[in-house]
Amino acid sequence: MPAPAPDRATDRAADRRALHALKAGRRAERLRNVDWIDALYRAYMVGISSLAILLGLSFAVADAHLSLSNVEQWRLHGPAIVGLVAAVAAAMGLRSGSHGGPIVFESADVQHVLLSPVDRGVVVRATAVRQLRTVVALGVLIGSLLGVTVADRMPAGITRSPAVWLLSGAATATLIALTAWAAALTAAGLRMTRMAASVVGLLVVGWSVADIATGHATSPLSHVGAIALAPIVPIDPLGIAVVLALLAVALVRAGNVSLEPAMYRARLVQSLRFAATFQDLRAVITLRHQLAHEAPRSRPWFHLPALRGPGRATWRRDWSGALRWPGARVARIVTLTIVTGAAAAAAWHGNTPFVALCAVTTCAIALDTTEGFAQETDHPDIGLGLPLPLGPFMLRHLATPTAIISLCAALGAGAAAVTGALLGGHTPAGGAAVTLIVVVAAVVTMPAAAALSMYVGRPDRDLGIALRYPGLGYALQAAPLVLTALAFVPIAVATAVDPPISPSRVAFTVAWPAIVVAVGVLAFLRTRVWQTR
Amino acid sequence: MSSLVAEGLTKEYDDLVALAPLDLTCRSGELIALVGHNGSGKSTFLRLAAGLLDASGGEVRIDGMPAGSVAARAALSFVPDEPVLYDDLSVEEHVEYIGRLHGIVDWPTRADELIERFDLDARSEDLPRRFSRGLRQKTALVLGFVRPFSVLLVDEPFVGLDPAGQRSLTELLVETAAGGACVLVATHQLDFLERADRAIGLRDGHLQFSGPVDHDKVRALLG
Numbered sequence: 145m146p147a148p149a150p151d152r153a154t155d156r157a158a159d160r161r162a163l164h165a166l167k168a169g170r171r172a173e174r175l176r177n178v179d180w181i182d183a184l185y186r187a188y189m190v191g192i193s194s195l196a197i198l199l200g201l202s203f204a205v206a207d208a209h210l211s212l213s214n215v216e217q218w219r220l221h222g223p224a225i226v227g228l229v230a231a232v233a234a235a236m237g238l239r240s241g242s243h244g245g246p247i248v249f250e251s252a253d254v255q256h257v258l259l260s261p262v263d264r265g266v267v268v269r270a271t272a273v274r275q276l277r278t279v280v281a282l283g284v285l286i287g288s289l290l291g292v293t294v295a296d297r298m299p300a301g302i303t304r305s306p307a308v309w310l311l312s313g314a315a316t317a318t319l320i321a322l323t324a325w326a327a328a329l330t331a332a333g334l335r336m337t338r339m340a341a342s343v344v345g346l347l348v349v350g351w352s353v354a355d356i357a358t359g360h361a362t363s364p365l366s367h368v369g370a371i372a373l374a375p376i377v378p379i380d381p382l383g384i385a386v387v388l389a390l391l392a393v394a395l396v397r398a399g400n401v402s403l404e405p406a407m408y409r410a411r412l413v414q415s416l417r418f419a420a421t422f423q424d425l426r427a428v429i430t431l432r433h434q435l436a437h438e439a440p441r442s443r444p445w446f447h448l449p450a451l452r453g454p455g456r457a458t459w460r461r462d463w464s465g466a467l468r469w470p471g472a473r474v475a476r477i478v479t480l481t482i483v484t485g486a487a488a489a490a491a492w493h494g495n496t497p498f499v500a501l502c503a504v505t506t507c508a509i510a511l512d513t514t515e516g517f518a519q520e521t522d523h524p525d526i527g528l529g530l531p532l533p534l535g536p537f538m539l540r541h542l543a544t545p546t547a548i549i550s551l552c553a554a555l556g557a558g559a560a561a562v563t564g565a566l567l568g569g570h571t572p573a574g575g576a577a578v579t580l581i582v583v584v585a586a587v588v589t590m591p592a593a594a595a596l597s598m599y600v601g602r603p604d605r606d607l608g609i610a611l612r613y614p615g616l617g618y619a620l621q622a623a624p625l626v627l628t629a630l631a632f633v634p635i636a637v638a639t640a641v642d643p644p645i646s647p648s649r650v651a652f653t654v655a656w657p658a659i660v661v662a663v664g665v666l667a668f669l670r671t672r673v674w675q676t677r
Numbered sequence: 678m679s680s681l682v683a684e685g686l687t688k689e690y691d692d693l694v695a696l697a698p699l700d701l702t703c704r705s706g707e708l709i710a711l712v713g714h715n716g717s718g719k720s721t722f723l724r725l726a727a728g729l730l731d732a733s734g735g736e737v738r739i740d741g742m743p744a745g746s747v748a749a750r751a752a753l754s755f756v757p758d759e760p761v762l763y764d765d766l767s768v769e770e771h772v773e774y775i776g777r778l779h780g781i782v783d784w785p786t787r788a789d790e791l792i793e794r795f796d797l798d799a800r801s802e803d804l805p806r807r808f809s810r811g812l813r814q815k816t817a818l819v820l821g822f823v824r825p826f827s828v829l830l831v832d833e834p835f836v837g838l839d840p841a842g843q844r845s846l847t848e849l850l851v852e853t854a855a856g857g858a859c860v861l862v863a864t865h866q867l868d869f870l871e872r873a874d875r876a877i878g879l880r881d882g883h884l885q886f887s888g889p890v891d892h893d894k895v896r897a898l899l900g
Contacts, residue, residue, distance in 0.1 A: 439806075440764060440765040440804060440806070442803065442804055442807070443802070452785070453782055454776070454777045454779075454780040454781060454782060454784070455777060455780075456777065457774055457777030457778040458778075460773065460774070460777065461766065461770070461773075461774040461777075464765075464766055464767075464770045464773075464774075465763070465765040465766060468765050468766075468804075515765060516765075519763045519764060519765060522764075523761050523762075523763060525729060525757065525761050526761055526763075528728065528729060528745075528750075529727060529728075529729075529750055529753075529754075529755055530750060530778055530779075531747050531748070531750040531751030531779070532747065532750075532778065533747065
């Protein structure tokens with residue numbers, strides 16, 4: 145039996161040496177097992193894809209210059225507006241911290257290192273600093289891109305130096321990222337409750353909103369926002385000082401984080417990384433929801449009316465599940481629907497790139513609304529044990545999502561109408577007909593996209609082999625998004641035609657193949673994948 | 678009548694033989710204890726019979742139909758060792774779903790009886806995802822019993838159950854077999870052997886014995 149540990153005063157230097165040795169050993173082991181060819185290839189693919197996306201975005205964004213009056217408005221309200229972005233980021237960080245974020249430990253580190261007699265502050269700060277590097281790098285990258293984009297839009301008479309705007313953008317985005325991250329770590333270190341974090345977050349956001357309304361930059365985050373506009377507004381170090389102070393508090397209190405949420409997050413993030421490795425989008429989304437403590441309601445919004453006798457099993461099952469969606473999910477679906485409608489209206493007004501946004505938001509809505517179908521996929525043993533052919537059974541699980549998506553489509557059409565009225569200006573004729581065509585196409589393609597996404601995420605043997613070929617793998621991963629995009633392509637095409645060609649006729653010509661493809665996908669899944677047994 | 682017949686049933690994973698060629702017949706009305714140490718092949722055999730695994734060789738038939746076929750699935754109820762439950766349905770909703778899927782007309786009555794029997798009355802509107810291991814096990818057992826079957830396969834059902842739950846389950850299994858079903862229970866619970874009609878012993882995927890319960894043989898097998 146081992147001898148009991150002697151009383152030991154905390155020796156931070158010894159703890160750091162022990163941790164350093166552990167990390168060095170693990171790093172050496174990881175490097176020994178790295179497939180360098182594979183790693184280089186993946187880096188190459190990520191680099192090429194990122195470059196393509198950036199170039200595409202830069203071409204897509206309208207090239208109009210701001211007017212001098214626009215610049216004057218940004219001088220007046222810009223710092224507070226950017227400060228509001230920082231405030232929202234801080235509020236989200238506080239919420240994340242109340243759930244145990246932002247630090248993610250490995251389960252083994254929680255069990256063996258954090259429960260050992262080492263100074264937890266040493267352990268947590270070491271992990272925090274590693275994460276901080278990524279936060280800063282992301283902030284610099286995103287801010288630099290935004291800064292360069294802004295520089296290009298400046299009118300004559302206003303400095304257009306890319307270097308100056310790049311520095312401003314990089315500095316601001318880094319400070320905003322640090323604000324969010326430090327707020328999260330501070331909330332975790334102070335063991336703030338969710339309610340407290342929400343209240344503080346609301347106050348911070350409210351302060352920035354007040355600054356926008358009054359036109360006076362009183363919030364420290366408005367001073368951070370001023371840095372983004374440094375070439376055209378005066379700046380002072382108050383914002384930077386506050387962010388750095390928050391960072392210091394976060395790092396000092398880091399050792400006080402609670403282990404309970406840390407264990408929970410460790411398990412989820414481990415599963416999330418595994419799912420991301422296998423590009424299982426459904427699992428990634430589910431685990432993200434769990435990380436945000438988004439769980440089904442213990443009591444449904446309301447109970448389904450009792451129905452005697454058999455039949456309508458999957459319809460009632462899926463509605464029972466939908467009636468347990470947490471408020472956050474319902475709010476997300478409604479928000480995404482409104483955004484989709486607004487984006488579609490913007491595309492109808494000539495901003496074609498918004499079609500891509502519609503594709504992304506509708507794909508997200510589709511995945512969120514197909515919960516019963518997804519549950520059946522997550523628990524295949526149940527379905528496989530039923531005396532029913534699997535194909536039609538799985539297909540029936542798409543009935544409820546289709547009904548819900550139809551409701552969303554009606555809301556989205558309404559949002560599109562309102563946005564169109566607000567935007568004003570000239571639009572092609574036949575808007576109502578094109579709306580109807582797009583709605584029908586979306587209602588058909590969205591469930592199909594969700595089903596396809598779940599199949600690609602849980603491939604059978606043949607698809608698993610196909611996914612090993614990176615080019616084909618990425619194409620298959622993108623297929624659900626392409627499917628939802630097809631429903632909105634009619635908007636882009638209809639806006640490009642001139643009279644006497646009818647926009648609605650052209651839209652229909654483009655839409656019905658999308659519907660055929662979606663039906664084909666479902667038929668493929670029903671007969672090939674969910675084989676009739 | 679033979680409810681479950683295995684002929685030359687084999688399961689291999691690369692060079693690991695999980696189940697050697699197995700010949701076995703189980704009849705209606707029999708209560709059978711399937712015993713063996715960890716890794717002996719009990720769960721593998723049950724999952725093959727349920728149609729969840731594909732046999733490497735041989736076959737197993739349920740009421741004369743190939744395991745995994747629609748008819749076999751209609752006749753067989755399988756309760757796995759790890760409860761498999763939906764995240765977004767309450768106990769009642771689970772039972773309603775399974776009852777409707779199996780076309781049971783009086784599923785509410787049957788559901789009430791089973792929920793009461795497994796002492797889940799107070800939790801019937803709760804989500805099993807929040808339950809302890811034992812409560813999840815009870816929920817899974819309710820789902821296994823609520824639907825019609827002529828063959829019942831249960832894998833380690835006593836794990837996690839409190840003594841009252843174990844007694845209740847044992848009585849239910851005895852009643853079910855007496856009612857004409859073929860009941861096969863994989864278990865380490867020696868108390869259950871007292872009530873079983875027959876014991877089948879496995880070691881490292883090989884059949885060691887199959888016949889009336891012999892406690893000495895079982896103890897020798899389990900060590």
